[in-house]
Amino acid sequence: MEYLIFIAIGVLFSVGTYLLLCRSLLKVIGGFMVISHAVHMLILTMAGLNTGSAPLVDLSGSDSTDPLPHAVILTAIVIGFGLTSFLIVLAYRTYKAHKTDDLEKLRGADNE
Template identity: 40%
Template sequence: MELLVAIAIGTLTSSGVYLMLRQRSFPVILGLSLLSYAVNLFIFAAGRLAPDLPPIISKTALGYTDPLPQALVLTAIVISFGMTAVLVIMAIGAYLTSGADDVALTQAPTDEGKA
């Protein structure tokens, strides 16, 4: 099971980095989303989840599950959803302003205005 989770984290990370290096805005946003999913899965797997144990300490249970990884992942999901929405709105605004979907759309300074 650990190998499957490690392969999933590695695949999501490599796909996210590859998409973030693209020149278009939609693949960059998709790459950031995949990278955030990889980090969420990594945090969740690093929490050493114990099946069939309560997240609250009780006298009848043999142990408990640490609730901190679940709380961190839930918070990260909400933050990544909000940041994805902000990035989509910024990408739409940049497309409507410049008329292109290129991330690195810059103009080199010209010497025509200097005389």
């Protein structure tokens, strides 16, 4: 199971990297979103995919899954959500100001 997920992470990372290198603003944002999913899956997998019970405190001490990665991923998802919405607004404003979403044309003049 771990190997399958690692392959999926690898695919997501490469797709994300490809999108990050695209010239369109929106595709770059899409790339960031894909990479963030890959990273969240990486955290889950690196912590070990246990098959224990839900980590509820009944003080029995029997094998439950590690709750920490879930808390970490949840926080990371929330941060990623904030970043994505900010990026989309920024891209929209950039598009409106420059009348283009092509990063090649957003290089800027040489003599600034």
